[in-house]
Amino acid sequence: MAGLDRAKAFCNQFGMRLPVLQAPMAGSSPVDLAAAVADAGGMGARGALMDTANEVIQWVDRFRARSNGPLQLNVWVPEQPRTNTAEDLQRLADARTFLGGFGPFGEASAMSLPSFEEQCEALLLVRPAVVSSIMGLFEPTYVRRLHDSGIAWFACATTLDEAVAAQEAGADAIVAQSMEAGGHRGTFAQDDAERIEIGMLALIPWFADHLRVPIIAAGGIGDGRGLAAALTLGASAVQVGTALLRCPETGTPADWVARLDGLAPEATMTTRAYTGRLARAAATAYLQAWGEPIAPRPASFPDQLRLVTQSRRGSSDVDALNHWAGQGAALATDKPAGEVITKMWRDAAALIR
Numbered sequence: 036m037a038g039l040d041r042a043k044a045f046c047n048q049f050g051m052r053l054p055v056l057q058a059p060m061a062g063s064s065p066v067d068l069a070a071a072v073a074d075a076g077g078m079g080a081r082g083a084l085m086d087t088a089n090e091v092i093q094w095v096d097r098f099r100a101r102s103n104g105p106l107q108l109n110v111w112v113p114e115q116p117r118t119n120t121a122e123d124l125q126r127l128a129d130a131r132t133f134l135g136g137f138g139p140f141g142e143a144s145a146m147s148l149p150s151f152e153e154q155c156e157a158l159l160l161v162r163p164a165v166v167s168s169i170m171g172l173f174e175p176t177y178v179r180r181l182h183d184s185g186i187a188w189f190a191c192a193t194t195l196d197e198a199v200a201a202q203e204a205g206a207d208a209i210v211a212q213s214m215e216a217g218g219h220r221g222t223f224a225q226d227d228a229e230r231i232e233i234g235m236l237a238l239i240p241w242f243a244d245h246l247r248v249p250i251i252a253a254g255g256i257g258d259g260r261g262l263a264a265a266l267t268l269g270a271s272a273v274q275v276g277t278a279l280l281r282c283p284e285t286g287t288p289a290d291w292v293a294r295l296d297g298l299a300p301e302a303t304m305t306t307r308a309y310t311g312r313l314a315r316a317a318a319t320a321y322l323q324a325w326g327e328p329i330a331p332r333p334a335s336f337p338d339q340l341r342l343v344t345q346s347r348r349g350s351s352d353v354d355a356l357n358h359w360a361g362q363g364a365a366l367a368t369d370k371p372a373g374e375v376i377t378k379m380w381r382d383a384a385a386l387i388r
C-alpha cells in the first residue's frame with residue numbers, strides 16, 4: 036500500500052483527519068496542547084507517568100470539556116522491582132558526591148512514582164481511543180481488558196524484537212522510536228539503551244518488512260519533509276514531540292524554549308544524568324560534565340531522578356535543568372500546535388503526490 040493510502044486507512048481507524056499524533060510527553064502534555072492537536076485533526080496525548088489515578092481522571096475530564104477529538108494516554112511500564120546490590124549502592128553514593136559538586140543539596144526528596152496498577156485501572160475507566168506503553172509490554176489480561184473496552188494499545192519499540200513481541204502480545208500499532216527522538220528512549224531492557232542507536236531511515240523499512248500492524252514513526256520529525264519521508268518508508272503516521280515544545284499551548288518554560296531555538300542536532304546528546312534512564316536532551320555544560328570520563332555512571336531509575344530532584348531543591352542553576360530535545364529541535368516553531376501539524380500534513384501531501 037502506498038504511503039498516503041496507509042495514512043488514510045490509519046486516520047479512518049482512529050478518528051483522525053491527518054496522520055500526526057502528539058507525543059505523550061510526561062511533564063509537557065497539558066490539556067491545551069492535546070486539545071489543539073486533536074481539534075486540528077491529529078491525536079492529542081497525555082504522558083501520565085507522574086499522574087495518580089485521580090489526576091488521570093481529572094485531566095481527561097478537562098480534555099473532554101475542550102475537545103471531542105481522539106486521545107492517547109501513556110504510561111511507562113516499570114521494571115521488575117529488585118533489591119539494590121552493593122554495586123548499585125556504590126553508584127548511588129558516587130552520583131550523590133558528583134552532584135554535590137554542582138551546589139548544595141536541598142531537603143530530601145519525597146518524590147515517589149504513582150502506582151502503575153492504579154494508573155492502568157484509571158486508563159481503562161476513562162476509555163481514551165488509545166492507551167500506549169513505553170519501555171515494556173502490558174500483561175495479557177490487561178491487553179484483553181483494553182480491547183474489551185474498545186481501547187487500542189500502541190506500544191513503543193526501538194528494535195524489531197521488541198516490536199514483534201508487542202505485536203504478538205496484541206498491540207494494535209507500533210510506535211517505532213528512532214535514535215533521533217527527544218526525551219526518553221523506549222528500549223525495554225534498561226541497560227541496552229546505549230547500544231540501540233537506529234536512525235529512522237533504517238528503522239521504519241525494517242519494521243515495515245516484518246510487521247503486520249501499522250507503524251507510527253517517532254524521532255526527529257518536525258515538518259512536512261519528515262512526515263513525507265516516514266510515510267514513504269512504510270509508516271502509517273508520525274508521532275511528534277520536540278516539534279511541539281515551542282508551541283504556545285505547551286507552556287514550556289522560557290529558558291527551555293530559548294534553548295531549542297536553532298539547536299543543532301549535534302548540540303543534543305543522550306544521557307542518564309537526569310533520571311537514570313537514557314534520554315536525549317540539549318547538551319548543556321551540566322550534561323557534558325556528566326559525560327566526562329571522570330564522571331560516575333548515574334544511579335539507576337528512579338534513584339537518579341530522586342537524587343537530581345533533591346539536588347535541584349538546593350540550586351537555582353538553570354543550566355542543570357533538563358531541556359529535553361530531539362535531533363530535529365531546530366525545526367520546532369513558536370506557531371500554535373494546530374497550525375504546525377496542519378502545515379506538516381499539507382507540505383507532506385504535496386511532496387508525496
Ligand SMILES: Cc1cc2nc3c(=O)[nH]c(=O)nc-3n(C[C@H](O)[C@H](O)[C@H](O)COP(=O)(O)O)c2cc1C
Nearest residue numbers: 058060061082169216217218254255276277359361
Ligand atoms: C519532553 C518529552 C517528554 C517525553 N515523554 C514521554 C513519555 O512520557 N512517554 C513516552 O512514551 N514518550 C515520551 N517522549 C518520547 C516521545 O513519545 C517520542 O518518542 C519523541 O518525542 C519523538 O521524537 P521527537 O521529540 O524528535 O519528535 C517524550 C519526548 C519529549 C521530547
